[in-house]
Amino acid sequence: MAGVWRYTLAVAVLMCLWDFTEAVGGAVSRPRPVRRPPKKPKVDPIDLTQPAQNIDIERMTGTWYLLLAASKCSFLMTQGTKVEPTVMVLTRTPDSAQTLSVSTKTRHSHQCWEIRQVYTLTTTPGRLTLKGARPEMNTEIVVGETDYTSYAIIYYQKRGKMTMKLYSRSLDNLSEPMLAKFEQLSEKQGMGLAYLFPFPTYSHCGTVDEDHIINCVPTC
Structure with missing residues (x-):
């Protein structure tokens, strides 16, 4: 009888050991969790936009009339049908070779306003x-x-x-191929026809009162 008891106890111990090794073995044998690949660094759209080769900033100075804009900014999305004629004048800043003075004139509440800004040149033309x-x-x-x-x-x-x-040197409408090209380029940025806003080409602002000259950063 004692022998049978020892045999039963031995079997019970072996079964416990078997269950334990199965548990341990099961944990070891599970596939290791696959690490997620590192996220690709965010690339801003502007970084994918290459400037035209050998841009001569001196030749960019002068008067430019805004003809067409492509944007998803909230102002244009809600007020795009009420945009006013806009003209931009670029001049080199007298006291710095690394900056460009920008004057933008447009109407707001039936009054002419001038927005003055300074663009800083980078090492990339x-x-x-x-x-x-x-x-x-x-x-x-x-x-x-x-x-x-x-x-x-x-x-x-x-x-x-x-x-x-899209800017023009004159108030004359640009050719259809150029307008079509702008539409194609804006489409590549995810801005189809619904996000294109034409600007008037008449009745641009002339002189502006000092009270209507501001230094700020427009949202669009």
């Missing part, structure tokens, strides 16, 4: 920065394409949001 109150508020600017004498396509990015603008 055709790339500029409009500095905000903090670095994350900077506006990055790229002269995507221009022939200096008739048109310029300029990209603006602020806080990851892109705006494209």
Whole structure:
């Protein structure tokens, strides 16, 4: 009888050991969790936009009339049908070779306003920065394409949001192929026809009262 008891106890111990080794073995044999691949660094759209080769900033100076904008900014999305004629004048800053003075005139509440800004040149020709109150508020600017004498396509990015603008040296409408090209480029940025906003080409502002001269960073 004692022998049978010892045999039963031995079997019970072996079964416990078997269960334990099964448990341990099962844990070891489970496939190791697959590590997620590291996230690709975020690439801003502006970083994928290469400026035209050998942009001569001196030849970009002068008067430019805004003809067309492509943007998803809230202002244009809600007020795009009420945009006013807008003209931009670029001049070299007298006291610095690394900056560009920008004067933009437009109407607001039936009055002419002038917005004065300063663009900082970067080491890449055709790339500029409009500095905000903090670095994350900077506006990055790229002269995507221009022939200096008739048109310029300029990209603006602020806080990851892109705006494209088509400028003309004169008030004459640009050719259909050029307008179609701008539409194609804006489509590549995810801005189809619903995000295109034409600007008037008549009744631009002339002189502006000092009370209507401001220094600020437009949202679009």
